[in-house]
Amino acid sequence: MVVRARLTTAKVVDAALELVDEHGVEALTLAAVAARTGVATPSLYKHIASLGELRGHLGLRVMEDMTARFTAAVVGRAGDDAVRALMYAYRAYVQEHPKRYLAAPMDPLHDELQREAGQKFMELILATLRSYGLEGSDAIHATRRVRVIVHGFASIESSGGFGLPEGLDDTYDQLVRMYLDDLRGQS
Amino acid sequence: MVVRARLTTAKVVDAALELVDEHGVEALTLAAVAARTGVATPSLYKHIASLGELRGHLGLRVMEDMTARFTAAVVGRAGDDAVRALMYAYRAYVQEHPKRYLAAPMDPLHDELQREAGQKFMELILATLRSYGLEGSDAIHATRRVRVIVHGFASIESSGGFGLPEGLDDTYDQLVRMYLDDLRGQS
DNA sequence: GTTCTGGGCTAATGGCGTTAGCTTTTGGGC
DNA sequence: GCCCAAAAGCTAACGCCATTAGCCCAGAAC
Numbered sequence: 001m002v003v004r005a006r007l008t009t010a011k012v013v014d015a016a017l018e019l020v021d022e023h024g025v026e027a028l029t030l031a032a033v034a035a036r037t038g039v040a041t042p043s044l045y046k047h048i049a050s051l052g053e054l055r056g057h058l059g060l061r062v063m064e065d066m067t068a069r070f071t072a073a074v075v076g077r078a079g080d081d082a083v084r085a086l087m088y089a090y091r092a093y094v095q096e097h098p099k100r101y102l103a104a105p106m107d108p109l110h111d112e113l114q115r116e117a118g119q120k121f122m123e124l125i126l127a128t129l130r131s132y133g134l135e136g137s138d139a140i141h142a143t144r145r146v147r148v149i150v151h152g153f154a155s156i157e158s159s160g161g162f163g164l165p166e167g168l169d170d171t172y173d174q175l176v177r178m179y180l181d182d183l184r185g186q187s
Numbered sequence: 188m189v190v191r192a193r194l195t196t197a198k199v200v201d202a203a204l205e206l207v208d209e210h211g212v213e214a215l216t217l218a219a220v221a222a223r224t225g226v227a228t229p230s231l232y233k234h235i236a237s238l239g240e241l242r243g244h245l246g247l248r249v250m251e252d253m254t255a256r257f258t259a260a261v262v263g264r265a266g267d268d269a270v271r272a273l274m275y276a277y278r279a280y281v282q283e284h285p286k287r288y289l290a291a292p293m294d295p296l297h298d299e300l301q302r303e304a305g306q307k308f309m310e311l312i313l314a315t316l317r318s319y320g321l322e323g324s325d326a327i328h329a330t331r332r333v334r335v336i337v338h339g340f341a342s343i344e345s346s347g348g349f350g351l352p353e354g355l356d357d358t359y360d361q362l363v364r365m366y367l368d369d370l371r372g373q374s
Numbered sequence: 375g376t377t378c379t380g381g382g383c384t385a386a387t388g389g390c391g392t393t394a395g396c397t398t399t400t401g402g403g404c
Numbered sequence: 405g406c407c408c409a410a411a412a413g414c415t416a417a418c419g420c421c422a423t424t425a426g427c428c429c430a431g432a433a434c
Contacts, residue, residue, distance in 0.1 A: 006381075030422065039382075042423075046381050051422065106348040122350075137354055144349060144358045145365065152339020161293040162331060163309075167324055171331045174369075178332065181372070182365040193400095193412075217391065226413075229392075233412050238391065 009047045013057045024099045056113045059105035063117045078131040080180050086128050087176050090150040098158040196234045200244045211286045243300045246292035250304045265318040273315050274363050277337040285345040
């Protein structure tokens, strides 16, 4: 006899992620998640503490997913090659999942649940920059600068903020080149 | 006898802006706006069509306010001096009104109500870059690049996304310099 | 076989946005 | 200076949402 597939926190987050990918963050409602998981709304509270906590789990999931993808893209590369791989992987991810990106936490370090994933992400960037031999605050500034560029571009692009999408690839190429030139200049 | 101050759309937006500045975008609720304006909630519908439209008006207000501030900062300057003034004014505005920044529309060109303000803003950036003599798509790319930098930094800073705020001024200085070097390099 | 626990359920509450329909104020036309 | 239409306020009500309380049932533990 088939055991009735019981719900778990992970499955609830799965449903939330699907919902966000399809209809955007504003469509993330407990009623919708319940419908998708085939359960009554209050039953979700056996697996999550609140809608806010579900959002936290969702943000964590997205951040872990991004880190995994970017790690795969960067591994085995160094220098400009690695930085390019990271930056292009970032944009590719957001292009594939534009609505999901708005569910990613911008301040993971301030959330108990997401802190570890946030640190892993930052360490990945630092590791990507390793071969430039940056020390102390130079490394921190360089990390912040890439983050500003990739996040700035991604958040504008994913919300349709660039009037016409024409030439966006070129714009991104220029940003990558600008960052690399800058890195080289001060390393 | 003092005439009872009647409500207008502008006053409703004023109240909404105060509310957002004090308690964040998620606190923007018709009930709260009604309480602040001394009116029953449904009465607001005599001045706005819906909460969504109020958000639109609010975004427009913020965008116009920013454009006015940045224009004042840039006027009378040219070249690197103008670009620096624009970029520092942008960050200063967001530092003064961190919560408000999240109410600013990221795609004003796709909103009937905000399109004109969005174009004015873009024209301001283009004008700021005028003295570099960029033509056609070069000007568009350069505009997009500044926007990515200032928005990326502002959105991360305003949501506390940089772990420790230490050295943030330096990071921003580096971003400004990076952009200027890049502009110079390709002009 | 009984018991205990975990995961589901229904019912109910309070806050929200929104609509309908009423009353009141107000300002312009005569 | 009065009248009346339109503007701007109100209360009542609806439906959706998150959340809580309290019940029930299945299945694992013993």
